Amino acid sequence: MTEISWKLTAHAPKKVVQAALLAHDEIEDWEPELVIAGRELSEDRPEEWVLEAWYPREPGAAQTDALSGLFGKSAPTFECAELPSADWVELSQQGAQPIRAGPFCVRTPGFEPDPQAINFLIPAAQAFGTGQHQTTAGCLEMLGRLKRTGALARDIADIGTGTGLLGFAALSLWPRARVTASDIDPVCAPVVEENAALNRVALGPQPGALVMTIADGMADPLLEMRGPYDLLIANILAGPLIEMARDFAAAVHPGGNIVLSGLLAEQQEADVRRAYRRAGFRFVSRIQNDDWSVLWLRRRRRGR
Template identity: 65%
Template sequence: MSAESTWKLSAHAPRPVIEAALLAHELVADWDAELVIAGRELAEDRPGDWVLEAWYPRKPGPEVIAAIERLFAGGAPPLAIEELPPADWVTLSQHTTPPIRAGRFHVHTPDFPPDPGLIDLVIPAAQAFGTGHHHTTAGCLEMLGHIRASGLIARRIADIGTGTGLLAFAARALWPTAQLTLTDIDPVCAGVVAANAEMNAVPLGPGPGAALMIVADGMADPLIALRAPFDLLIANILAGPLVEMAEDFGKAVRPGGSLLLAGLLAGAQEDAVCRAMRRAGFRPVARLQRGDWAILWLRRRRAARPA
């Protein structure tokens, strides 16, 4: 966005409502790239009170307002709309989005310095989801460290619903020679991933240590099947699609391979996902809970030995 008048839309709601809206945003295939959204807590002493904020380079019309309201499955909270004075709000967001530490990883915007004691990853703040600040993304980063410490050898890794590419880049840092397959239903993500790959010195392409981006609806692309079976498949999306794709994951992950899942709420959603994964041949290995969100590590069962 240029240094011109910008309009801001704000919706206040409890944290789970805002986090669910941010996750729903990731599934919108035709999202307006000029409409930048983010979610945050209002204050440290009010961790349950959150706000979803959206910035638009001109006065938002009914279509923009409706796009934001559709992110709230149970009905949108009231939207406050205000015109902001001229400023480069994307640049300002880089300065006000703090770095995070998640396990072995330090994730920050380009305006913050690296932490030499951690694995450093740079993701611009304008890419609201997939920057590491959501519990599901940070939990996946932490779980990746546990998976690596277990001794898993990963030569082929898939990141389904990659968004910014952050989790795939993190996996590459742990398994530097792995062949990376990144997919997302949103074609805008292809450009985002390419830019972020360059920023994090990740080569693009089909070979070892490189990332290949595929625009696909879930697993529905023949190139994904050609690059399978995967030693590690990551899917930080939503509970419904995870259940729907369980059988596809069972076919795509090699026997003994690992599956890292997030985007599901602890409780009923987690139970439904676990049932689907068991039917697809996976067994649970470890679990993290961050806020109301569960992060699951599962392993595909090996074929039974003949008698």
């Protein structure tokens, strides 16, 4: 008998769906079987988006209420349909065209490598950080910018690594560096190991390799032992970025670089920049990718 999975769909304007996705990211006890994603309906209607959710059983009121709660008081109507259980994975891969960002190409299975780029193979139906989102693509582009300007990195931290992609990318640009990747979600550890094997990325504590830890913030023995860092990458959310500004400052060498993403340009960038200026960083460069900003900051060598 074919197993059945269920899909819930709701349509809303782009900013409404993006706000719902941000609300989802901030919920620590989200039901892990309820997988959600947002996307535009088509290239010719970029402001019309759809939020899709997949569930292995027929969803009940609890699942629908959880999704509606992401939208606050103006929740759209969700349509429910059943489909073969594996289809949501296959559908998530369809249309996931290779992403070119800076010197990198990120592709899903079924697409050929780009001979003009540094290639990474990252299955789309995984943890956050496949290159499809503007924040991840912007970080890839910013890492390429750092490298072009001659930035050096011997010890690198990738905080909120997700799939491991940004840590892999940094290691490809600084191949003798020691990379420490962390995420709060335990599911990311096997995902990073799988992707490291797919992309022939060495794992371990030695130079030229990446080591993974599950950690909430910087208060982690491995992160503390391997710091301070020449380069810290944090593609998370604006709220945690602001809260962790001083922790990140303590973890970065004077003169070291930090790349921040996961913040909306109009609503959140000013607050993030203000927090890091107070923590002892100066602005170097920014990239705006759609509504999202990526910031490159450098820790001051001396106090103000």
